Amino acid sequence: MLQFLPCIAALFVGSALAGAYPPDAVDKLAEESMSKLKDYLAKNPQGGCTLETAVKRKEWSDLAEKERQEYTSAVLCLMGKPGLMTAQAPGAKSRFDDYVAVHIQQTPRNHGSTFFLPWHRYYLWHYENALRTECNYTGFQPYWNWDRYAKDPVNSPLFNGNESSMSGNGAKVAHQGIPIPGAPRPYNLIPAADGGGCVTTGPFKNMSVNLGPIAPTLQVKANPRSDGLGYNPRCLRRDVNKNSAAVTTANYTLDLITKNNNVYWFQTVMEGQFPQGKWGVHAGGHYTVGGDPAGDFYVSPGDPAFWLHHAMIDRVWWIWQLQDLAKRLTEVSMTRTMNNMPPSANGTLDDLSNLGVMAPDVKVRELMTTMVLGEKMLFSLCTNRVA
Numbered sequence: 001m002l003q004f005l006p007c008i009a010a011l012f013v014g015s016a017l018a019g020a021y022p023p024d025a026v027d028k029l030a031e032e033s034m035s036k037l038k039d040y041l042a043k044n045p046q047g048g049c050t051l052e053t054a055v056k057r058k059e060w061s062d063l064a065e066k067e068r069q070e071y072t073s074a075v076l077c078l079m080g081k082p083g084l085m086t087a088q089a090p091g092a093k094s095r096f097d098d099y100v101a102v103h104i105q106q107t108p109r110n111h112g113s114t115f116f117l118p119w120h121r122y123y124l125w126h127y128e129n130a131l132r133t134e135c136n137y138t139g140f141q142p143y144w145n146w147d148r149y150a151k152d153p154v155n156s157p158l159f160n161g162n163e164s165s166m167s168g169n170g171a172k173v174a175h176q177g178i179p180i181p182g183a184p185r186p187y188n189l190i191p192a193a194d195g196g197g198c199v200t201t202g203p204f205k206n207m208s209v210n211l212g213p214i215a216p217t218l219q220v221k222a223n224p225r226s227d228g229l230g231y232n233p234r235c236l237r238r239d240v241n242k243n244s245a246a247v248t249t250a251n252y253t254l255d256l257i258t259k260n261n262n263v264y265w266f267q268t269v270m271e272g273q274f275p276q277g278k279w280g281v282h283a284g285g286h287y288t289v290g291g292d293p294a295g296d297f298y299v300s301p302g303d304p305a306f307w308l309h310h311a312m313i314d315r316v317w318w319i320w321q322l323q324d325l326a327k328r329l330t331e332v333s334m335t336r337t338m339n340n341m342p343p344s345a346n347g348t349l350d351d352l353s354n355l356g357v358m359a360p361d362v363k364v365r366e367l368m369t370t371m372v373l374g375e376k377m378l379f380s381l382c383t384n385r386v387a
Helices: 025-043 065-079 095-110 116-134 242-248 250-258 263-271 280-289 306-322
Strands: 170-172 196-199
Touching (some): 025 250, 025 306, 095 116, 116 263, 242 280, 250 263, 250 280, 263 306, 280 306
Antiparallel strands (some): 170 196
16 A cells, blocks of 8 residues: 655755855745745644644755765665566666656656646655665655755765765766757757766766666667667766756746746746747756766656756745645646647646556645645655654
C-alpha cells in the first residue's frame, strides 16, 4: 500500500544560515505568505496537518555538511539497489534508474501540459520517500535556490566538487553550447562554459548514466533502442553554466510569482517562451547543469542535481499558490498533451497521474496541495516533524 506523502505546509520556508546567504526577495515573499497559509488553515482545518507538525525541506547550503553527505549517500544507495522496471526498460539497472525510465516514458504527457506541475510534485515526493524508506535517509528532499549560486554556480556549495557537494563540473571539452530551438538570435544558443566532459570530483564522480539519450545537447553515443530505454552505460557529464544561470536570479522568480495571475501564464513563463527568446527558470536551471544527461529533456533526472532543481520548481509553485489559496489550490490549465501535440482535450482535476509500476494512479486534485489528507496519497506524515 502506498505510504502517504508528508504534510509540507511549511516545507520550503527555512531561512538562510547566518552570514552565508541572506534571504532574497523570493525568500521574503515566502515568509510573508505564511500568514495567508495560517489564516487559510484556521478556516479550513486539514486534520493533523498544521504548521507545527509540517516537515520542512531545506535549501542545500542550509544543510550542515554531514547532512549533505547523508543525502548523497542515500542517492548512491538508491543507485546500488536493483531496479523494478527492467522488464520495460532494460537499461534501468537500479532504483535510481527507475525514476529516469518513468520520466522518459511520460515526458510527452507531463511537460507543456496540465500535468507538468502536479505530476512532478508526485514524482519528487515518491523519490524523496524512496530515499527515506529504502536507504534510511532521515532528512527530506533539499532544494536548490537558484539565486544563491547564479553568479558563480561552478564554485557554489552545490557544484564545487567537494564531498559535501552534488559533484563538480565536467572536464573541459569543446562543444557548441546548448541550442534553443525556435528562439531568435542570440537566444537560440546558450554559449558553452568550461565543462562538457566527465565529472571527476565529488560523490557522483564514478556513477554510470545508463539510459538515453533521446534529445541530447552534446554528442552522446546512441541508445540501442529507439525509445532510449536500452542499456547505454557512460559517465556523468556536465557543463555548469553561468550563462544559463543568469535567467534564474531572484528577480525572474519574483516576477514569475507576482506577475502571473493564472496558472496558464505562470506555467508558460516558468517553462519558457522560446520564440520570444525567454528561456524561463525551468530550462534555465536544467541548462545550468547541462551536459549528459541533464541537458537532455527526457533523461535529465539521470543527473542527481535534477531533484534539487525540481524541488525548487515545486517550491516556487507553492509560493505562487499561497498568494490565493482559495483559487489556486484547484486551478489547472492547458491540455493533456505537450504543447497540445497531438491536439487533446483540456486537462481536469479528475484526470489521473501515475509513476508506472512504482505507484498507483492518483487524481490531479490530490496533487494540488501539500496540506490535505486524503484516501490514497497525500501529505500526511505530519508527525515526522523536522526542527
